Amino acid sequence: MAKGKTTVYFCQSCGYESSKWMGQCPGCHEWNSFVEEFVDKRTQAKTGAKAAHTQSAPQPISAVELHEEQRCSSGMPELDRVLGGGIVPGSMVLVGGDPGIGKSTLLLQVCKNLADQKTRVLYISGEESLQQIKIRAQRIGEFSDDLRLLCETNLDDIRQTIEREKPQVVVIDSIQTMYREEISSAPGSVSQVRESTATLMQIAKGSGVTVFIVGHVTKEGVVAGPRVLEHMVDTVLYFEGDRYASYRILRGVKNRFGSTNEIGVFEMCGDGLREVENPSEYMLSGKPEHASGSVVACSMEGSRPILIEIQALVCHSNFGIPRRTAAGTDFNRVNLLMAVLEKRLNLKMSECDAYVNIAGGIRMNEPAIDLGIVLALISSFKNRPIDEKTICFGEVGLSGEVRAVSMPAQRVAEAEKLGFTTCILPKVCLDGLQQKGNIQLFGVSNVREAIDLM
Ligand code: TYD
Numbered sequence: 001m002a003k004g005k006t007t008v009y010f011c012q013s014c015g016y017e018s019s020k021w022m023g024q025c026p027g028c029h030e031w032n033s034f035v036e037e038f039v040d041k042r043t044q045a046k047t048g049a050k051a052a053h054t055q056s057a058p059q060p061i062s063a064v065e066l067h068e069e070q071r072c073s074s075g076m077p078e079l080d081r082v083l084g085g086g087i088v089p090g091s092m093v094l095v096g097g098d099p100g101i102g103k104s105t106l107l108l109q110v111c112k113n114l115a116d117q118k119t120r121v122l123y124i125s126g127e128e129s130l131q132q133i134k135i136r137a138q139r140i141g142e143f144s145d146d147l148r149l150l151c152e153t154n155l156d157d158i159r160q161t162i163e164r165e166k167p168q169v170v171v172i173d174s175i176q177t178m179y180r181e182e183i184s185s186a187p188g189s190v191s192q193v194r195e196s197t198a199t200l201m202q203i204a205k206g207s208g209v210t211v212f213i214v215g216h217v218t219k220e221g222v223v224a225g226p227r228v229l230e231h232m233v234d235t236v237l238y239f240e241g242d243r244y245a246s247y248r249i250l251r252g253v254k255n256r257f258g259s260t261n262e263i264g265v266f267e268m269c270g271d272g273l274r275e276v277e278n279p280s281e282y283m284l285s286g287k288p289e290h291a292s293g294s295v296v297a298c299s300m301e302g303s304r305p306i307l308i309e310i311q312a313l314v315c316h317s318n319f320g321i322p323r324r325t326a327a328g329t330d331f332n333r334v335n336l337l338m339a340v341l342e343k344r345l346n347l348k349m350s351e352c353d354a355y356v357n358i359a360g361g362i363r364m365n366e367p368a369i370d371l372g373i374v375l376a377l378i379s380s381f382k383n384r385p386i387d388e389k390t391i392c393f394g395e396v397g398l399s400g401e402v403r404a405v406s407m408p409a410q411r412v413a414e415a416e417k418l419g420f421t422t423c424i425l426p427k428v429c430l431d432g433l434q435q436k437g438n439i440q441l442f443g444v445s446n447v448r449e450a451i452d453l454m
């Protein structure tokens with residue numbers, strides 16, 4: 001081995017560094033995630049010295065001047081919302097997600113919208129050839145010449161191109177394919193990904209270019225997950241969705257310029273991603289009429305209420321051990337709620353199979369849908385349909401009490417907007433809510449009261 005090179009082991013899921021191989025990472029408790037990499041201490045010391053070079057004197061906080069950040073719209077209101085109101089110039093945004101979910105499509109559409117507004121955009125792909133990008137672009141629409149494409153993976157060349165072309169927005173697709181020559185490990189390894197991001201960070205902060213980075217997440221940990229990068233970038237967005245459903249959800253995980261937990265809903269169509277402006281309507285389409293075991297509940301995603309249909313099927317079990325499944329929600333939570341029903345309401349559910357599903361393939365884990373799960377289970381158990389115009393929300397506790405949830409007013413407003421006439425909600429949430437419009441509010445303090453209402 002050359003002098004100055006050392007072997008370091010990196011955890012591929014969180015970037016933990018160790019001089020020995022370990023079976024389990026002490027940082028993130030992932031098993032078998034350590035991979036050997038060669039690090040050149042001399043170049044590391046060099047890059048470290050470069051970063052530490054710019055020295056500035058401390059200032060009193062009152063002397064720091066604030067200027068209104070000029071956000072620009074990405075042309076997609078759903079994305080703007082997740083970003084906290086638009087793109088902040090000079091920021092660095094990481095878009096993560098499974099392969100094939102639509103990250104490249106989303107960013108190409110953003111590029112198109114930005115180029116249409118006369119913003120100079122540079123789209124750098126390390127994964128696809130120019131022809132492949134063009135084929136995708138043809139599905140999306142007409143592009144203006146302010147969008148420039150580049151196939152390149154060497155970051156030093158990319159830096160020069162950015163300095164020469166002076167774009168306002170740069171897209172890097174994907175960070176796992178980028179490399180710096182000084183670092184000897186392969187592209188996609190933790191040290192490459194970290195150094196490449198640091199380089200891009202310097203470019204972004206130095207010249208005020210907005211950088212969008214695509215990062216792949218793989219379960220196997222073959223490619224360094226973008227978890228390592230999350231600390232470095234300003235905003236982290238995750239693009240997720242069911243492989244078999246056409247809609248996609250863009251979720252903000254970290255945002256230095258806005259609130260997290262906002263979601264944007266998109267639908268993958270033949271001509272790229274289309275925004276879903278009213279997700280509740282979309283989620284409830286196809287809801288069966290007069291069917292038992294189906295109820296509409298309301299969950300908050302960030303600041304936005306989303307109505308979802310919860311379905312339950314409870315039937316007699318033919319085996320000694322009943323089968324239980326939960327799709328789209330927490331399995332243990334469903335088991336817990338069934339135990340509550342068994343104990344507090346004397347419903348003999350231990351001899352029944354139970355299947356709970358959130359229709360549409362979306363995942364919801366907010367405790368506010370507990371009441372919906374409980375009512376769906378009871379409706380199916382008793383084989384009595386619930387009125388279609390009824391919606392419910394509330395957290396259910398272990399003694400069967402219905403507990404308060406946040407933002408009841410927004411949930412009621414969303415239900416009213418979609419034409420629901422009855423709302424069952426925690427009694428505590430009723431204070432401060434005025435009865436308005438055509439929706440009737442029923443406050444309940446425990447599950448039994450909710451059942452009596454049905
Ligand atoms: P892509 O953006 O390539 O995914 P990623 O960059 O996250 O790996 O998405 C590709 C998928 O989207 C692919 O399965 C084809 C599909 N798709 C459409 O359904 N409609 C379209 O208009 C486009 C461009 C892609």
Ligand code: MG
Binds near residue numbers: 103104105173
């Ligand atoms: Mg891609």
